[in-house]
Amino acid sequence: MSYKFATKAIHAGQQADPTTGAVMTPIYQTSTYQQSSPGEHKGYEYSRGTNPTRKALEDCLAALENGQYGLAFSSGMAATDCVLRLLKPGDEVLTGDDLYGGSYRIFTKVYEQYGITFKFVNTSDLAEVEAGINERTKLIWIETPTNPTLKIADLEEIGKIAKQHQVLYAVDNTFASPYLQNPLDLGADLVMHSATKYINGHSDVVMGALIVNDEELYKKLWFFYNAVGGTPGPQDAFLALRGIKTLHLRMKAHSENGRIVAEYLKNHPKIEKIYWPGFEDHPGHEIAKKQMRDFGGMISVVLKDADLKETFRISSQFKVFTLAESLGGVESLINHPATMTHGSIPKETREKVGVVDNLIRISVGIEDAEDLIADLEQALR
Numbered sequence: 413m414s415y416k417f418a419t420k421a422i423h424a425g426q427q428a429d430p431t432t433g434a435v436m437t438p439i440y441q442t443s444t445y446q447q448s449s450p451g452e453h454k455g456y457e458y459s460r461g462t463n464p465t466r467k468a469l470e471d472c473l474a475a476l477e478n479g480q481y482g483l484a485f486s487s488g489m490a491a492t493d494c495v496l497r498l499l500k501p502g503d504e505v506l507t508g509d510d511l512y513g514g515s516y517r518i519f520t521k522v523y524e525q526y527g528i529t530f531k532f533v534n535t536s537d538l539a540e541v542e543a544g545i546n547e548r549t550k551l552i553w554i555e556t557p558t559n560p561t562l563k564i565a566d567l568e569e570i571g572k573i574a575k576q577h578q579v580l581y582a583v584d585n586t587f588a589s590p591y592l593q594n595p596l597d598l599g600a601d602l603v604m605h606s607a608t609k610y611i612n613g614h615s616d617v618v619m620g621a622l623i624v625n626d627e628e629l630y631k632k633l634w635f636f637y638n639a640v641g642g643t644p645g646p647q648d649a650f651l652a653l654r655g656i657k658t659l660h661l662r663m664k665a666h667s668e669n670g671r672i673v674a675e676y677l678k679n680h681p682k683i684e685k686i687y688w689p690g691f692e693d694h695p696g697h698e699i700a701k702k703q704m705r706d707f708g709g710m711i712s713v714v715l716k717d718a719d720l721k722e723t724f725r726i727s728s729q730f731k732v733f734t735l736a737e738s739l740g741g742v743e744s745l746i747n748h749p750a751t752m753t754h755g756s757i758p759k760e761t762r763e764k765v766g767v768v769d770n771l772i773r774i775s776v777g778i779e780d781a782e783d784l785i786a787d788l789e790q791a792l793r
C-alpha cells in the first residue's frame with residue numbers, strides 16, 4: 413500500500429514498540445546489543461552501523477523521497493563525504509557554480525588533495541552540463557534551488573544526460589525538502605539532505621541523510637557509513653523523527669510566508685535585486701513549477717547602494733528575524749553569505765555568480781507574516 417506524503421511523514425518506518433506498546437519510537441540509547449551465540453542477534457550488533465531509532469528515521473526518510481534505502485549521518489557534510497568516498501584518484505565531478513559553501517570547501521580543500529577534480533558549471537544551462545562531461549566524469553552533483561542565488565536546474569533533463577553518459581547522479585535536495593521536490597522520481601540515483609534544515613526543522617539538531625533506490629549503491633554507501641562512522645546518535649534521530657511529522661505543514665507555511673515576503677520586498681525601494689523562483693520573471697520559474705510542489709521560503713536580496721558596512725548595519729536591525737547561519741527552521745533567519753555561509757569561497761569566485769557583499773539571504777520562517785513584514789519594514793527604514 414502506498415500512502416501519500418503526510419501519512420508517510422507521520423507513520424513511515426514507525427510502529428508501536430513491540431515490548432511495551434509505546435506509540436513513539438523509543439530512544440534506543442545503547443551502543444551494543446546482546447547476542448544469543450556469536451553472530452546470532454536480532455539484526456543489531458553495534459550502534460555505529462545500526463540502531464533502531466536511527467533505522468526508523470532512515471526508513472521514514474526513504475519513504476518521503478520515494479526511495480528504497482535511507483542512511484542518516486551526523487551532519488550533511490558527513491553524508492556528502494560518504495558519497496565522495498565512492499570516487500578514485502583521477503575521477504572528475506561535475507557540479508554547479510553556485511553551491512553551498514561547505515560543499516565547495518570539501519570538494520576543493522579536502523578531495524582535490526586526493527587527486528579528484530571538480531568542474532563547476534552553470535547547471536541551469538543544459539548545454540554547459542552536457543559539455544562539462546568527459547571520460548573521467550564519475551559523478552554529477554546538483555543543487556536546485558541553488559544556495560544562495562536560487563537558480564533552478566532541470567532535474568529530469570540532467571537525469572537524461574547522466575544516464576546517457578552513465579554517470580552517477582546526485583542531488584542535494586536540502587533547499588527544497590522532500591515535500592517540495594523528489595529527485596529520485598526525476599532520474600537521480602541519489603538524494604542528499606542536510607537534515608539540519610527543513611527536515612528536522614527546529615534548529616536543534618545537526619544531521620545529514622542519503623536516500624537511494626539501487627541496492628548495490630546502498631551497499632557501497634553503507635560500507636563507508638559504517639567503516640568511517642559519521643553516524644548520528646539515537647537522541648538526534650528521535651528529534652529528527654519528531655520534526656518530520658510536521659514537515660508538510662511547515663513547508664506549506666514556509667512557502668506561503670515566502671510568497672508574502674518576496675512580494676513585499678520586490679517593490680521595496682531599498683532592494684536592488686531579488687531572487688525567488690516563485691516569480692514569473694525568474695529565469696527558472698517554469699522548470700521550478702514543473703518539478704516542485706511550491707516555491708519555498710528561501711529568498712535572497714541585493715540591497716540597493718549598500719556597501720559592506722551598510723549591509724552589516726541593516727543586518728543587525730532585525731527584531732523578529734535572527735541574524736544566524738543555517739535555514740529551514742520554524743524561525744525566520746537572515747544570513748550574510750559573503751562572510752557567513754559562503755565565507756570559504758574566494759571573493760572573485762563568489763562574485764562571479766552574484767554572491768556580492770550586499771547580498772542577504774532570508775530563510776522565511778512560519779511566524780505571522782504581518783510581524784515579518786513589519787520587521788523588514790523597520791530594518792530597511
Ligand SMILES: *Cc1c(COP(=O)(O)O)cnc(C)c1O
Nearest residue numbers: 487488489512559586606608619
Ligand atoms: C547546510 C547545508 C549543507 C551541509 O549540511 P550540514 O548539516 O550543515 O553539515 C549542505 N548543503 C546545503 C544546501 C546546505 O544548506
